[in-house]
Amino acid sequence: MDFELSSEQSMLKDSVDRLIAQRYTQEARERFKAEAPGWSRDNWQQFADLGLLGLGFDEALGGFGGSMTDTMIVAEAFGGGMVVEPWLGSVVLAGGILRHADFGGREEAVAALAEGSRILALAHEEEGARYLLSRVSAKADKAGSGYVVNGRKINVIAGDSADTLFVTARTGGGVQDEDGISIFAVPKGHPGVTVEPYRSIDGARYAAVTLKGVELPAAALVGAAGEGFPILEKAVGDAIVALCGEAVGLMEAMLKTVVEYLKTRNQFGGPLGRFQALQHRSAEMYVMTEQARSMAIYAAAMASEPDDRERRRAMSFAKVQIGKSLHFVGQYAVQMSGGIGVTEEYIIGQHFKRSTAMERQFGDTDHHLSLIDLLDRRG
Numbered sequence: 001m002d003f004e005l006s007s008e009q010s011m012l013k014d015s016v017d018r019l020i021a022q023r024y025t026q027e028a029r030e031r032f033k034a035e036a037p038g039w040s041r042d043n044w045q046q047f048a049d050l051g052l053l054g055l056g057f058d059e060a061l062g063g064f065g066g067s068m069t070d071t072m073i074v075a076e077a078f079g080g081g082m083v084v085e086p087w088l089g090s091v092v093l094a095g096g097i098l099r100h101a102d103f104g105g106r107e108e109a110v111a112a113l114a115e116g117s118r119i120l121a122l123a124h125e126e127e128g129a130r131y132l133l134s135r136v137s138a139k140a141d142k143a144g145s146g147y148v149v150n151g152r153k154i155n156v157i158a159g160d161s162a163d164t165l166f167v168t169a170r171t172g173g174g175v176q177d178e179d180g181i182s183i184f185a186v187p188k189g190h191p192g193v194t195v196e197p198y199r200s201i202d203g204a205r206y207a208a209v210t211l212k213g214v215e216l217p218a219a220a221l222v223g224a225a226g227e228g229f230p231i232l233e234k235a236v237g238d239a240i241v242a243l244c245g246e247a248v249g250l251m252e253a254m255l256k257t258v259v260e261y262l263k264t265r266n267q268f269g270g271p272l273g274r275f276q277a278l279q280h281r282s283a284e285m286y287v288m289t290e291q292a293r294s295m296a297i298y299a300a301a302m303a304s305e306p307d308d309r310e311r312r313r314a315m316s317f318a319k320v321q322i323g324k325s326l327h328f329v330g331q332y333a334v335q336m337s338g339g340i341g342v343t344e345e346y347i348i349g350q351h352f353k354r355s356t357a358m359e360r361q362f363g364d365t366d367h368h369l370s371l372i373d374l375l376d377r378r379g
């Protein structure tokens with residue numbers, strides 16, 4: 001496997017790194033979070049102007065034909081800056097529905113997303129699902145030529161900002177069956193849809209979405225009825241790749257901050273960095289970060305694997321390593337920073353909150369270990 005970036009990918013990395021360095025100071029991030037949607041519309045337009053919102057879509061759909069490795073590169077830069085804009089949720093996760101489903105209006109939706117004029121969100125996770133992707137209790141009953149949808153979704157990234165919600169609901173099958181899941185495009189402000197915004201532990205903007213008697217035309221169905229799970233699974237796989245890249249960027253930022261702190265913090269007659277035990281711990285943090293980087297690259301390479309079982313195993317293996325690395329690096333970043341490491345004012349405290357949230361996003365380590373075991377037993 002080639003771990004080297006191409007010249008085009010190196011240029012992409014440099015341009016995104018520069019953008020984040022220019023716009024994302026700690027103070028600026030707090031200003032962005034205080035804006036009405038919980039993030040900066042101006043930053044979003046900057047991302048669009050750089051082509052970052054259309055990067056992961058085929059040129060035939062109006063995108064720029066970037067690979068998942070390109071997406072991972074952008075995610076790494078965003079992770080280092082702890083970007084608060086809903087790029088992961090809107091462009092990668094909900095955008096994955098556009099990438100992997102074939103339905104009318106897809107090209108127009110990609111064009112609007114790429115130019116920054118439309119925000120998408122995936123409303124799928126439900127209370128009590130425990131990360132099980134196929135667990136959907138929301139129902140879509142046939143009503144004439146259309147559907148009536150009822151259900152409640154949680155942890156919808158930027159759900160209150162979304163112009164279009166991709167909602168999963170059952171048109172058949174049992175509550176945990178992979179078969180029978182359908183996906184519907186629901187426009188903002190549609191009658192019967194209630195959106196309740198809230199913030200997660202890391203300050204990211206989420207929403208709970210309740211659908212009560214929501215009447216939708218047949219044209220709202222994305223793909224074929226009852227066949228939404230493969231689309232959903234691939235979209236979440238894409239999001240795991242991006243999350244892995246984001247985690248690497250975050251861990252790099254934590255390690256850099258800790259090393260600088262050890263060099264400049266004087267205690268017991270000199271800088272803390274002179275103590276061998278702290279040097280060894282910093283080296284271990286570096287090793288865990290590099291292991292995560294290798295698995296992020298592996299996940300990006302496997303995202304297009306046609307064998308569903310092998311692709312799903314690869315995503316789970318990557319998420320397991322990412323979870324372990326985040327836990328290790330985050331834990332010792334706080335410990336080596338002393339009491340200030342748990343404060344909101346110090347950047348490590350914010351890093352740690354984000355790393356804690358990322359460990360659990362799209363399934364924690366135990367969940368993905370169980371998935372690997374299940375896939376291996378299935379053969």
